[in-house]
Amino acid sequence: MHYNIWKQLLIFSLLCGMITKSIGQKFSAPSGRIHDFEEKIRIDTFKIEVFGLQQKSNKKRVGLNQVCINVLHNRTTDLKISLVNPLGVSIWLTNRNGGGSGINYTSTCFTRSGFFGYIHQNENPFNGTFIPDGKFDELNKSGSPNGTWLLLVEDLAEGVSGMLTNVELSFGELNFKPLKKACTFENPKHCKCEKGKSTGDLLPDIVVLPTFTERQIFEFGEEPVHYRKQLHIAVSLANIGNGPMEIKGDGRWYCDGSSIGVDSMTICGNGKYARQHIIQKVYYKPKRKKISHKEVTTGTNYYDARPGHTHFHVDDWVEFRLLKELETGGLDTISTGQKVSYCLFDSGTCNDQDDICKLGGKRYGIGNLPNYGLGNYLNCYSDFQGISVGGYDTYGMFYEGQYLQLPEDITNGDYVLEVVFDPKNLFVESNKSNNSLRFPVHLVKQ
């Protein structure tokens, strides 16, 4: 086993050496171990030194075109792999993909328009070119590509360690044009309000994306014990409205209603982190002036310290329900899951070329979302997070809380799964009637 790893390593490094010399625009890092999770998060960092690149070639900007990795790991759902550019902008390449037991990433490449589609829609060993879980273009937005790039590998569950045998970054001319006539906060001239009007509220509209959500379900029976009788569900939520879904904390933290001596890192008497009240910023576009906003009091957020998170989550964001069709018609609720909290950010963007943001036969993207790209949310801060117009926020089926505990006495058969955004009706949107997605599930392991 070990012999094989080292043999593969040797071949990879020889190959890399050759490629680097002949083309001169590929850069790699030495291989290294991926340590197992041991009660606290440990990030294995691989440095890629990029140097000697021109900023422009044939009048086009030069930037990152492709990232390729090879990972030997017997359970890739443990792994979150991110790439950070020299300016510190970071995106997820792949976050806990691999369906529970998948092995290895073998010659896995990421580009902005990956030929095989999104990495989370594919299977191990992910051999080919994919769209990453994060927004690839963010890595090329500004600055020189020269400097130190970092590949960060986090192992988020105990039991398996592995090895990164290769990472390679390819640079070249960037063949896409920046958006013209885009609606931005700085230049709201091109922003549109409800029914195409030029003045009014810029409201978000969050929907549960069926293409993603309906395909990512994993049922457990008696085994393994830690997933016993759980129905795991991945969810992707997109904003197809006219304005961003943006929240802001009010800076006052509470334990049981009291704020004395409490801050975001306080663990309260109930063992949970302190809560903060949050405000939704609802943007408004006046006729000629700059965009303004009003603040609407909504729910709460808190610091989530679990591995893979260590950022702030908005409470009560999504709820799962299992329903059964009655013989007389209608639906009976069999089980209601906990309300799951999410970190709001743009893990990707909708586009008209694929089905990820397809709803009711319509693909959403730059062509039919007039304010596409308004907002930009890359991190889950306590006082600022959100989902842009045309952005989506994906939660994988092995993230914490992404499951429904099935009742002890449930039997195999046909059910209906319902995923509900904003179950407490706390957030302002242009359409509250499209917040729930229902689809059939067939249980076989009960």
Ligand SMILES: [Zn+2]
């Ligand atoms: Zn999180």
